[in-house]
Amino acid sequence: MSSIRALAEELSARGNDSLRRLFLARPDLIMPGVPDFAALAARACARVSLQRALEGLTKPELEVLEALVLTTNEDEGRSGSAVELRHAVGNATLGTLETILATLSQLALLYRADPPDTIHSASGSRRRYYQPVARVREVLGSYPAGLGRPYTDLATTSAVFAEQAARIVNANAALQPEGQQQPVEHHIAAAYALERWAALPESLDGAPPRTAEVLAKFAHWPVGAVPHAAARVRPGKKTDNPVDWLLTHGLLVALDDEHVELPRAAGLALRGGGSSPTSRCPRRRPRSRPPRPPCAATPRSGPSGTSCAR
Numbered sequence: 001m002s003s004i005r006a007l008a009e010e011l012s013a014r015g016n017d018s019l020r021r022l023f024l025a026r027p028d029l030i031m032p033g034v035p036d037f038a039a040l041a042a043r044a045c046a047r048v049s050l051q052r053a054l055e056g057l058t059k060p061e062l063e064v065l066e067a068l069v070l071t072t073n074e075d076e077g078r079s080g081s082a083v084e085l086r087h088a089v090g091n092a093t094l095g096t097l098e099t100i101l102a103t104l105s106q107l108a109l110l111y112r113a114d115p116p117d118t119i120h121s122a123s124g125s126r127r128r129y130y131q132p133v134a135r136v137r138e139v140l141g142s143y144p145a146g147l148g149r150p151y152t153d154l155a156t157t158s159a160v161f162a163e164q165a166a167r168i169v170n171a172n173a174a175l176q177p178e179g180q181q182q183p184v185e186h187h188i189a190a191a192y193a194l195e196r197w198a199a200l201p202e203s204l205d206g207a208p209p210r211t212a213e214v215l216a217k218f219a220h221w222p223v224g225a226v227p228h229a230a231a232r233v234r235p236g237k238k239t240d241n242p243v244d245w246l247l248t249h250g251l252l253v254a255l256d257d258e259h260v261e262l263p264r265a266a267g268l269a270l271r272g273g274g275s276s277p278t279s280r281c282p283r284r285r286p287r288s289r290p291p292r293p294p295c296a297a298t299p300r301s302g303p304s305g306t307s308c309a310r
Helices: 004-014 016-024 037-044 047-055 059-071 083-088 095-105 123-128 136-141 150-158 160-169 187-198 209-216 244-250 264-270
Strands: 110-112 127-133 223-225 259-261
Touching: 004 037, 004 110, 004 127, 016 150, 037 047, 047 136, 059 083, 059 095, 059 127, 059 136, 083 095, 095 110, 095 127, 136 209, 150 160, 160 187, 187 264, 209 244
Parallel strands: none
Antiparallel strands: 110 127, 223 259
């Protein structure tokens, strides 16, 4: 069932008080009037209307919405509840999360969904599960909560990474899928291998000194400036430069010759698995400290990126 159809069914089941509260919070939904609940749901999922609704959210409400976007997948039937969001959001209690989820649902930004297939227990079936409505992901943009895109998205949108992904995986035995006998050839297969590996603590084994300082520069925004980024990806070559090491091992992705992105899996690991930005840095301590840092990060105007040029 599409999210618009699911939302239309929810709206049609609401009482007058609930609908009145919705229209007070989102008056554009009834100006001009709509003929039925299907049209109302479609308007509630329109990009302009969603943008207006998101502008009125509090910071905690926006954080919970972003966390739900990051932890759910409609195509895979992976919905989310307060329990799943508790770690992603941070210190929020289950009661607080339930209240915020109910508020977002009242605003027609979420719809009630079935539990994931992995949930079988009676306690799990009693929880309230949600999915974001259509286009919420689009309105939030490519970097919800300041996290980068998944490796699979990067492999399909960046020609530079698509060309390099298989070489990165094949040059690092730790990246090989378990039981893999043949080299990885397709860039999407390589992206899935990187997705799994980036979330592991051992992904930073052997990282050069100051790697933690480089990664810390991406704690709040995933895109940075690195001169000659594409040329610095040299799979199989040893390097003591932390930027080059991260690029060569796929923990930073070269978008072109001047820009890099910290993929979502690596960004979540950097934040300890949660979606909220923290100052937490890599899970492994660098082996020593050289006399000077490898890069000086200088934020650009707005959240457009970080400079990591040596």
